[in-house]
Amino acid sequence: MATKRAQMMEETRAKLIRAARKAFAAKGYAAASMDELTAEAGLTRGALYHNFGGKQGLLQAVVDQIDREMVERMLAAQDQAANRWDGLLEEGVAYIEMALEPEVQRIMLLDGPAVLGDPSQWPNQNACLLRTTQTLQALIDEGTVKPVDAEAAARLINGAALNAALWIAAADDPRAVLPKAVEAFRQLAAGLLRAER
Amino acid sequence: MATKRAQMMEETRAKLIRAARKAFAAKGYAAASMDELTAEAGLTRGALYHNFGGKQGLLQAVVDQIDREMVERMLAAQDQAANRWDGLLEEGVAYIEMALEPEVQRIMLLDGPAVLGDPSQWPNQNACLLRTTQTLQALIDEGTVKPVDAEAAARLINGAALNAALWIAAADDPRAVLPKAVEAFRQLAAGLLRAER
DNA sequence: CGCATTGACATACGATGCGTATGTGGCCCA
DNA sequence: TGGGCCACATACGCATCGTATGTCAATGCG
Structure with a gap:
């Protein structure tokens, strides 16, 4: 013990x-x-x-903890999707929804990057983004998605979802704009698909 | 006088x-x-x-000034495009390139949002984003782009470009990843187009 | 089993930096 | 030309961070 x-x-x-x-x-x-x-x-x-x-170290620890929780929830969202592509979309939607929580928004999206620098440089290696990259790479390998750079696409997807969340959270009526954001997100993501479906 | x-x-x-x-x-x-x-x-x-x-007021003034410069450059980028859709893409690319400058990155993308709150709430009303929204609305009206919510799409586009820029700036070899990011950006944006081209 | 040692945490101190209240010198107008 | 006003400088108090030092309990060894 x-x-x-x-x-x-x-x-x-x-x-x-x-x-x-x-x-x-x-x-x-x-x-x-x-x-x-x-x-x-x-x-x-x-x-x-x-x-x-110090103060930064504490923030770092907090960020790491929340990051782990976010990955967990993204995994859960992906698991209950019919196929891998839908899984990616569900990951994105889950990300948007998580970013609605003040804790995630303030700590992970605003103060975190400002204090600790770009998320991709974080010790935890940004597990959240890493997951999306892996999913995308698998989709490219299986031919569902155009052969673009997986990391680049993952970052753009994440960025899009992130800003959607920031927008929603700051809106007067978050519940009203959420579906609009999700819809636009789906349309945008569709640009990565290899052929028309 | x-x-x-x-x-x-x-x-x-x-x-x-x-x-x-x-x-x-x-x-x-x-x-x-x-x-x-x-x-x-x-x-x-x-x-x-x-x-x-105070300190915040000064940051606000700096942010406003840089924001004006960014709009100016985005206008210039759009003007020299063949059509409106390419103009939108060029705006995005211009945005990515601007975000490579340490000044823009640190002040506009990291500290600005953290200190002043969500950019869309800024007094200057985020002229940068407003421009993209207007361009997108015009594209929707002329039938080039799917009928999605213009503001939502503009935010996602901007967010994607933003993260692309952050990624590039933090990369070991920025010049190497820039084309990858731009390519992924174009592919992603294509998702908004009404039909296959 | 008891004592020396280690280490986790508290306390005390110094330094830095912001915001405000007060002072002052030069420009504007009567 | 002289008094008022305004832009800016100076002086002060307060909050907060980081570090250096102190303390007490748990541990491990004789």
């Missing part, structure tokens, strides 16, 4: 990450105070610097 | 904006010191707070 100290350590990290997700999502990275954040978790800044090295 | 004081005022604003563009692009918004910034312009923070209200 894991030693008692290691258990406490993990619990501490979890508490900090939990508080950080809430604070970063609510106030944004810059405006979030480390003192308040750690106090909320029943700790002090000492624990923070010991476990994560 | 404009009074002398007004002239000096404009000159001061211009000097501050110039210094801000350099500092924000080089260090990022958060790391840019207002003291250094204003000193670089031969002024102090007093001038800053008088003219722009």
